[in-house]
Amino acid sequence: MNRRVVITGMGWVTPLGQEIDAVWKRLLAGESGVRPTELFDARTFPTRFSAQVTDFDLRSFLGERYPQHASASRNSGFALAAAEMAWRDAGLTGAADDDAAERVGVYLGGGEGPIDFDNFAACAVAGWDPAERRLDALRWAEQAYERLNAVCELEQDPNSAAGHLAYRFNARGPNLNTLTACAASTQAIGEATQIIRRGDADIMISGGAHSMIHPLGVTGFNRLTALSTRNDTCLTASRPFDSTRDGFVLGEGAGILILEEYESARRRGARMLAEIVGFGSTADAFRVTDIHESGRGAIAAMRAALESAAVAPAEIHYVSAHGTGTEENDKLETLAIRTVFGENARNVPVSSVKSMLGHLIAAAGAVELITCVLAIRDGMLPPTINYSNPDPNCDLDYIPNRSRAARVDTALSNSFGFGGQNDTLVVRRV
Amino acid sequence: MSDRRVVITGVGPVAPLGVGVAEFWSALLEGRNAVRRISAFDPGRFDSHVGSQVEGVAAKDFVPKGYRKAEKIMARDIVLAVVAAHHAVSDAGLRTKCLIERGDATGEPNLDSTRFGANIGSGLICADLAELAEALHNSSENGRFSIARWGTEGMNNLTPLWLLKFLPNMLACHVTIVHDCQGPSNTITCGEASSHLAIGEAFRTIARGVADVCICGGAESKINPMALLRQSLGRRLSRRNDDPATACRPFGLERDGTAISEGGGLVILEDLEHARRRGARIYAELVGFGAANDAAPPTQPSTPPADGRGAALALRKALRDAKLDPQALDLVSAFAPGIPAHDASEAAALKAVLGARLAEVPILAIKGGIGNNGAGSGALDFIAMVLSLYNATLPPTVNGRFVDPSLGLRATVGRSVDARVETAASLAYALGGGQNAALLIRRYRD
Numbered sequence: 001m002n003r004r005v006v007i008t009g010m011g012w013v014t015p016l017g018q019e020i021d022a023v024w025k026r027l028l029a030g031e032s033g034v035r036p037t038e039l040f041d042a043r044t045f046p047t048r049f050s051a052q053v054t055d056f057d058l059r060s061f062l063g064e065r066y067p068q069h070a071s072a073s074r075n076s077g078f079a080l081a082a083a084e085m086a087w088r089d090a091g092l093t094g095a096a097d098d099d100a101a102e103r104v105g106v107y108l109g110g111g112e113g114p115i116d117f118d119n120f121a122a123c124a125v126a127g128w129d130p131a132e133r134r135l136d137a138l139r140w141a142e143q144a145y146e147r148l149n150a151v152c153e154l155e156q157d158p159n160s161a162a163g164h165l166a167y168r169f170n171a172r173g174p175n176l177n178t179l180t181a182c183a184a185s186t187q188a189i190g191e192a193t194q195i196i197r198r199g200d201a202d203i204m205i206s207g208g209a210h211s212m213i214h215p216l217g218v219t220g221f222n223r224l225t226a227l228s229t230r231n232d233t234c235l236t237a238s239r240p241f242d243s244t245r246d247g248f249v250l251g252e253g254a255g256i257l258i259l260e261e262y263e264s265a266r267r268r269g270a271r272m273l274a275e276i277v278g279f280g281s282t283a284d285a286f287r288v289t290d291i292h293e294s295g296r297g298a299i300a301a302m303r304a305a306l307e308s309a310a311v312a313p314a315e316i317h318y319v320s321a322h323g324t325g326t327e328e329n330d331k332l333e334t335l336a337i338r339t340v341f342g343e344n345a346r347n348v349p350v351s352s353v354k355s356m357l358g359h360l361i362a363a364a365g366a367v368e369l370i371t372c373v374l375a376i377r378d379g380m381l382p383p384t385i386n387y388s389n390p391d392p393n394c395d396l397d398y399i400p401n402r403s404r405a406a407r408v409d410t411a412l413s414n415s416f417g418f419g420g421q422n423d424t425l426v427v428r429r430v
Numbered sequence: 431m432s433d434r435r436v437v438i439t440g441v442g443p444v445a446p447l448g449v450g451v452a453e454f455w456s457a458l459l460e461g462r463n464a465v466r467r468i469s470a471f472d473p474g475r476f477d478s479h480v481g482s483q484v485e486g487v488a489a490k491d492f493v494p495k496g497y498r499k500a501e502k503i504m505a506r507d508i509v510l511a512v513v514a515a516h517h518a519v520s521d522a523g524l525r526t527k528c529l530i531e532r533g534d535a536t537g538e539p540n541l542d543s544t545r546f547g548a549n550i551g552s553g554l555i556c557a558d559l560a561e562l563a564e565a566l567h568n569s570s571e572n573g574r575f576s577i578a579r580w581g582t583e584g585m586n587n588l589t590p591l592w593l594l595k596f597l598p599n600m601l602a603c604h605v606t607i608v609h610d611c612q613g614p615s616n617t618i619t620c621g622e623a624s625s626h627l628a629i630g631e632a633f634r635t636i637a638r639g640v641a642d643v644c645i646c647g648g649a650e651s652k653i654n655p656m657a658l659l660r661q662s663l664g665r666r667l668s669r670r671n672d673d674p675a676t677a678c679r680p681f682g683l684e685r686d687g688t689a690i691s692e693g694g695g696l697v698i699l700e701d702l703e704h705a706r707r708r709g710a711r712i713y714a715e716l717v718g719f720g721a722a723n724d725a726a727p728p729t730q731p732s733t734p735p736a737d738g739r740g741a742a743l744a745l746r747k748a749l750r751d752a753k754l755d756p757q758a759l760d761l762v763s764a765f766a767p768g769i770p771a772h773d774a775s776e777a778a779a780l781k782a783v784l785g786a787r788l789a790e791v792p793i794l795a796i797k798g799g800i801g802n803n804g805a806g807s808g809a810l811d812f813i814a815m816v817l818s819l820y821n822a823t824l825p826p827t828v829n830g831r832f833v834d835p836s837l838g839l840r841a842t843v844g845r846s847v848d849a850r851v852e853t854a855a856s857l858a859y860a861l862g863g864g865q866n867a868a869l870l871i872r873r874y875r876d
């Protein structure tokens with residue numbers, strides 16, 4: 001019994017829009033979604049720009065169902081909107097019938113919800129005892145009960161979005177959330193595929209949703225010096241693989257895919273966009289802050305994915321790189337690709353849509369997998385924009401600046417997370 | 431699909447009752463209770479003052495010498511996981527890189543690092559409030575926080591690696607570094623269901639052949655003001671502040687909420703052939719896993735469906751997975767946090783699945799003595815169940831005398847009893863989000 005898993009629907013919420021084909025067109029045109037940060041006052045931060053989702057209105061996606069999800073955080077809202085689009089795109093309507101509900105599951109790489117920052121900061125200021133240099137828990141608690149509320153606090157739990165989706169689609173099957181940092185939604189899709197293959201579900205709603213564009217999120221990445229600080233030219237700040245790259249650009253959004261068992265999709269006459277044929281997950285097990293200098297974890301993840309797909313490196317027509325635009329990632333990802341693809345490495349087109357969308361953190365992998373599926377569908381490869389200065393350590397074909405027509409039957413998508421987490425997916429034309 | 435058989439060869443509990451298998455098991459057998467007034471900070475202005483804490487553990491005691499300074503960037507949750515990992519791999523007789531470097535084991539590693547996976551459940555790790563509050567306070571003007579000052583100077587008070595203390599996958603990150611687990615890695619973040627889902631997913635990973643050994647489970651600390659506040663806003667906590675020892679009453683009469691806690695557990699799952707080859711002690715075989723969602727309205731504070739439908743479905747799926755009948759169960763480990771609606775929902779689920787068998791099956795419910803730590807709670811329940819089966823002994827239920835007789839549940843009360851357990855199930859569910867998971871184990875036979 002070899003159950004195959006196909007993608008029958010896709011939806012996304014991105015800094016370049018919220019509709020599959022409209023965003024795809026902008027990606028192929030090489031547009032940048034990066035702008036000065038407006039979600040909070042970042043004017044004195046080392047990084048004052050990001051790739052934000054604009055004009056987002058959850059009501060327009062949920063219609064009369066909106067009140068039931070009024071508690072949704074920004075993350076859960078993105079997830080719900082993207083899932084609505086994916087569900088419809090898959091030719092599904094309403095929600096799962098009760099008798100089929102346990103065969104429909106959810107596996108997300110959902111981020112922790114945005115913090116209620118202004119209230120959090122006010123409580124902290126009031127609770128700090130400067131004379132004793134300690135937190136006065138009594139003073140803090142008084143303020144916290146006054147200012148913080150159950151909805152904002154509890155919706156920050158990373159499993160909230162998966163709970164919203166379960167209710168919206170009556171998905172009573174396996175329901176999980178993984179948070180392996182920037183690799184989370186690639187991981188979620190890979191693991192969800194295994195759940196269908198094994199027979200524990202027929203449909204999995206999978207992908208990720210995340211927004212870290214809030215003061216503490218930006219603070220965290222700024223302190224790590226992981227973000228670009230090209231404040232004066234933010235539109236071109238995200239420059240993966242370029243020798244002048246100075247860090248990634250924080251983005252936000254969601255990507256959701258409907259994964260379905262092949263026979264189930266065939267029976268209902270669903271359009272099959274692509275098949276998920278390979279998945280690999282590994283840990284560097286090296287250092288908290290650095291990637292192993294041989295790229296061993298990324299190499300092992302790509303090899304595991306290719307092996308499980310029974311696909312040779314030479315059969316890969318496109319690689320969607322993790323390609324963050326940090327010095328270390330781009331250099332070591334290039335090394336890893338070179339190691340896995342050998343002599344063929346310079347012939348395989350590689351690009352990073354993070355150059356246009358920024359880094360959607362937990363949601364990045366799902367959005368990037370969608371671009372792989374669209375590349376297969378349309379025979380077009382999205383570019384790496386802002387690429388003008390070659391780096392001797394990054395010597396692959398990055399599809400610089402302009403999209404390119406090319407037949408793609410099989411694509412590989414990489415996601416790597418802080419802490420040495422590596423995940424790779426392989427998708428193929430059905 | 432011919433799944434490989436998976437067995438449990440090591441357990442590493444880190445609980446307020448005791449750290450490591452010997453301390454934890456003897457504390458359970460003695461019916462000890464670690465719930466008291468919280469001492470880590472003054473809980474006086476919160477509505478719940480009770481909790482249970484893990485005392486005297488430090489990651490530096492369990493990592494290679496060169497890695498000790500990494501403890502500076504470990505949130506409490508991470509420390510608990512690193513300690514649990516040490517106990518789990520030691521208990522399993524695995525000679526990992528760390529144990530050999532530390533001299534805790536001699537000889538060559540007895541497992542292939544690239545076939546050693548990890549799946550460690552974690553929670554929403556709370557930032558260290560004191561550290562953050564000082565930095566935020568220093569950015570205030572006339573008592574009001576100024577984001578302009580935060581950007582120019584305040585944020586610089588935080589250590590550059592600040593963010594890395596609080597990423598949920600840092601439990602797995604540190605554990606995989608310390609014990610050199612380069613295989614499939616994952617971090618499940620589904621509240622109280624995290625440990626069960628992590629163990630279940632690791633079970634599948636070994637069964638399908640992409641890893642031979644996995645370290646899995648979960649850990650979390652809710653012993654901090656932010657976590658206490660969140661649980662309080664969720665109306666999940668007992669206000670029996672004048673009598674902490676009886677505050678947390680699994681399935682109890684007059685139960686009014688749980689107690690916050692900290693801890694967790696990691697277990698070693700292993701391909702049966704791999705375990706046999708190295709002559710490992712086998713606690714039990716993992717034979718079933720089921721996961722389901724309530725698909726209930728996502729309100730906050732959340733309430734579970736009265737019929738416990740997600741929990742019932744998860745348990746049924748685990749039984750189906752193991753090709754077993756509910757009649758085969760002779761021990762059930764309940765999650766039972768002592769929260770009125772959740773315990774009632776769980777009791778309804780057990781009744782729906784077990785039917786008449788419910789009156790005959792002993793229930794294991796250990797939170798009366800420790801409360802709920804979140805993502806690591808399920809692992810402690812699971813370990814208590816594994817040890818009960820392996821030792822053929824059921825520990826007494828702390829605060830078991832309060833169990834509501836109308837629920838028709840059989841809890842062991844007073845002192846431990848001998849009981850031959852062939853097959854046991856453990857249930858866990860997130861207090862919000864609707865995730866449920868069940869795991870089924872069976873006494874190991876060739």
